[in-house]
Amino acid sequence: MTSASARFRNIFGQMNHLKEEISWTKGLSNLADFLVWNPQSVLGVSKKQYVRQIIEWSLDPAIQDKTFEQIEKIVNAKLALQMDMAEQAETYALKNKGICNAREAVRRLVYFSEDYLNKEFDIFLSLASDNYMDSLYSQFTQFNKGGAWSTHGNSNLFTFSTELFEMGMDNLAYNHTQKVLIANELKLNGGKNKDQILKYAFMLKSLIAKGFVDEDTRLVLIFISGKHEKYEKTMLIDEEINFCQKNERKFHQLLREDVIDIAREMEIYNMSWRDIMEFNKQYMNDNKLCQVEQKLLKGFNESLSKKSFIHLGLNKLE
Known part of the structure; x- marks a missing residue:
């Protein structure tokens, strides 16, 4: 009997490297995939x-x-x-x-759901220009601008191509020419998971081993959440190691020395959704944008401004 991965790839195709550009229409497909595999989002x-x-x-x-x-x-x-x-x-x-009925289901998704926001972000980032990505990520890490970016949401295409079934990433932005992999970890008001940094380190190790990114690729983890948080990387990684050691049988892959080494080399940052909105406004002011990109940035800002976790006290952006 063929595996689920093989059956998926036979029907929907696959990717072989993260540098491959994924169409924004795949984001719509991923949204449909989310609704089909998570009927609770529709039924209540x-x-x-x-x-x-x-x-x-x-x-x-x-x-x-x-x-x-x-x-x-x-x-x-x-x-x-x-x-x-x-x-x-x-x-x-x-x-x-x-x-619940359909109207209530849509209300819960559009204004309250982190999963739905993730899919919006996937489509937004897949349509953003390389210049936008350069400007956004150069706030955090150094690289030569002008390269091409490709983005990947958490989807069956990613999972069944890479066969990383244990890794629930949110969104990846990859610059092949600069060997930079940005992991966008999206939150509403919640904090990071207790094993999240080590899981991303394990993901990079696996992607390198499977040939989806180059061996010298460096990983930058950016938490995007409802509030600012200051991260002390060494302390966070030590906390994760201690947590995983309490159930070493379950987390043995995350406790490998080569995975921990990747985690310690990783760059970790945080920005809020309000930061994203302010950055988008400033980017529109500083750059002469085509009408399509203006609509893209304004539309995403408008959607963010209506989310339940940041709506109160926030005026609608122009």
Whole structure:
């Protein structure tokens, strides 16, 4: 029996190197992929919970003497009632638990979902110019400008091409000519995971071994979150090592000396989503942009300004 990776590659193709340019339309495909594989984002509950609820309603002893059509009508009425109860009338109202209708599902995704923001960021970055990428990332690390950038979101194309099943990265921006790999780790208000730096170090090691990036590629990890945080790299890595050592059997790959060495050489930075918005405004002021790129930057800023985690107290950007 062929593997899932082989079946995917046979249908959708594959990439062989991170320098390959991925079309922005792949970002739309990744969004559809996210919705299909995460039905809770559409239903409001997991598919298992949804099915169990329908079965429970249909097995109610009070309706066992009804016809199929009558039971179907009763279950549909219960479903409609629960969806009505879950729906909120205000944009930033807290989310109710339970099955929801399509309008409520979209509200939760657009204004509250980190996964949805990740997909927006993937499409945004795939459409941004090389000059924009040079300007954005030169704030943090040194490289010669003028090279070509390629970007990759967390997708089945990336996973089944690289076969890095244990690595849930958010977004990668790669400059092949300068041998710089930027890992954009996107957060709302949450902090980093307890093994995140070591996982990215393991990812770079694996990408080099599999020939997806050159051996002398350096990794820059940028946390983009709802607030500014100061990172002391040595302390963070030591904390991650201590955490992984408590379950060495599970994290043994992250505790390899060559992985830890990569982590210690990695550059780590932080910027907020407000920083992104301010950078976009300044970039538009400082550069003579074509209409398409102006629309791209304005549109992303507008979407960010409406997210629940930064909406309060923030005026809508022009």
